[in-house]
Amino acid sequence: MNDIQAQVRAHYPDNTWQDIAQRDGELPPVLATQSNPQQSTADIPFDRYTSRAFFEREIEHMWKRVWQYACRDEHLPEVGDYYVYDLARLSIVIVRTEEGLKGYYNSCLHRGTKLKPSGDNGWSPSLRCPYHAWEWNLDGSIKNIPCDWEFAHLDRKKACLPEVRVDSWNGFVFINFAKEGPSLLEYLEVLPEHFKNWDLTGWYVHGHVRKHLSCNWKVVQEAFMEAYHTPFVHPEMTHVVGDHNMQHDIFSDHISRDLCAMAVPSPTSNMKMTEQEMLDSMLVGDAKMVGERTIVPEGKSARWVMAEQLKTKMQQEYGLDYSDFSVPEMIDSLKYNVFPNVIFYPAPGLALIQLFRPDGHDQDRAIFDIFTLRPKPTDGSDFDVAQPIDIVEGEGFASKGGMDPFLGGVLDQDTEIMRWQREGMYASGKGAETLSTYQESRIRHVHDTLDKYLDGRK
Numbered sequence: 001m002n003d004i005q006a007q008v009r010a011h012y013p014d015n016t017w018q019d020i021a022q023r024d025g026e027l028p029p030v031l032a033t034q035s036n037p038q039q040s041t042a043d044i045p046f047d048r049y050t051s052r053a054f055f056e057r058e059i060e061h062m063w064k065r066v067w068q069y070a071c072r073d074e075h076l077p078e079v080g081d082y083y084v085y086d087l088a089r090l091s092i093v094i095v096r097t098e099e100g101l102k103g104y105y106n107s108c109l110h111r112g113t114k115l116k117p118s119g120d121n122g123w124s125p126s127l128r129c130p131y132h133a134w135e136w137n138l139d140g141s142i143k144n145i146p147c148d149w150e151f152a153h154l155d156r157k158k159a160c161l162p163e164v165r166v167d168s169w170n171g172f173v174f175i176n177f178a179k180e181g182p183s184l185l186e187y188l189e190v191l192p193e194h195f196k197n198w199d200l201t202g203w204y205v206h207g208h209v210r211k212h213l214s215c216n217w218k219v220v221q222e223a224f225m226e227a228y229h230t231p232f233v234h235p236e237m238t239h240v241v242g243d244h245n246m247q248h249d250i251f252s253d254h255i256s257r258d259l260c261a262m263a264v265p266s267p268t269s270n271m272k273m274t275e276q277e278m279l280d281s282m283l284v285g286d287a288k289m290v291g292e293r294t295i296v297p298e299g300k301s302a303r304w305v306m307a308e309q310l311k312t313k314m315q316q317e318y319g320l321d322y323s324d325f326s327v328p329e330m331i332d333s334l335k336y337n338v339f340p341n342v343i344f345y346p347a348p349g350l351a352l353i354q355l356f357r358p359d360g361h362d363q364d365r366a367i368f369d370i371f372t373l374r375p376k377p378t379d380g381s382d383f384d385v386a387q388p389i390d391i392v393e394g395e396g397f398a399s400k401g402g403m404d405p406f407l408g409g410v411l412d413q414d415t416e417i418m419r420w421q422r423e424g425m426y427a428s429g430k431g432a433e434t435l436s437t438y439q440e441s442r443i444r445h446v447h448d449t450l451d452k453y454l455d456g457r458k
């Protein structure tokens, strides 16, 4: 145990995430581990969020060199299916071809027109520019040029659509603008090992809400990298979420995580609840997931009951066997960040993905996508991959029916505070933020890795 881990234990005696998680039984090794490397304590300047020059350095030196999650395999099941992924002003068309997935710069080789509109997805037998109808085969080779006698000077062999790298892991499709560099699996470091119990390849996007926000993409992401704010921004949650005592781990340049206990009070909560009262209060928000009211057996916890109920429900509903899973794997929030901009929350029968991107060439605009994944029906029946529901600032997450109202309300609290933070960064007389050493350590870690890309150390 290092210094910072000892300090956390001293502040939350018998009440760290590890203490809570191990109360109901042994944990799998990946959850029993902790990792907190030494970090700097220096302030972080606000111009990393507000400066146009910094934003442009991020694009050139970081965004163009990292693997980034774009869509899911089930968005492109058939040859000819395509999905447009946008990042700032960059845009890629990912296409399912006979040879697998390919990613092309979304720009015509004639006079540059986008081949497919931003945010679009669908099916098409070829890629045909809407302006003068230059057309490419799905494999990227040129198919047709109207009035081609006027282009005798064009080398047809060099008229293939320029490609980016595309690869997928666990049903998630990633792209990378850089031709060289680590493979996706190398880039994901410890993540595949930690997801051994979470095979999401047979799952599909069941819900997709896309919110457009007026702040830097890091401001949005960072609200989901700490629970320091939870008692103050989401006070209604403090009796059922272990916020300040949750566990933060930093494994490597690209992977960090937090583990947050559910159905336990926050260390900031004075409310005393029996296990039965705790269970009853959890059912208010999670009734659909957990089922009918149940009595907590003598000697057991609300957490244990919820885990058991969910195991039964998952077996009945999806034929999924979670009998060997620990209580935390069933009910806690296990949240993995992949640098630079995606968070994967695996959970039984319901996984959540949050994606944060610059929106256009503007450091003050972000796109925040939330995908919910469900297992595909086991009886082979049809399912629809959700199309994104677009929401603008000021509209609630649940306003267009794409999200559970309770979760939507919590996310509305988060996005409201982000706007205040963005405005305050510009209004600052100090010009920098001072991060806490543990609860905000993973925010610092993202900045540290970002610096490695900006400085050419990665």
Ligand code: FES
Pocket: 108, 109, 110, 111, 112, 113, 129, 130, 131, 132, 133, 134
């Ligand atoms: S710009 Fe695409 S065909 Fe002319």
Ligand SMILES: [Fe+2]
Pocket: 223, 229, 230, 233, 234, 414
């Ligand atoms: Fe929050």
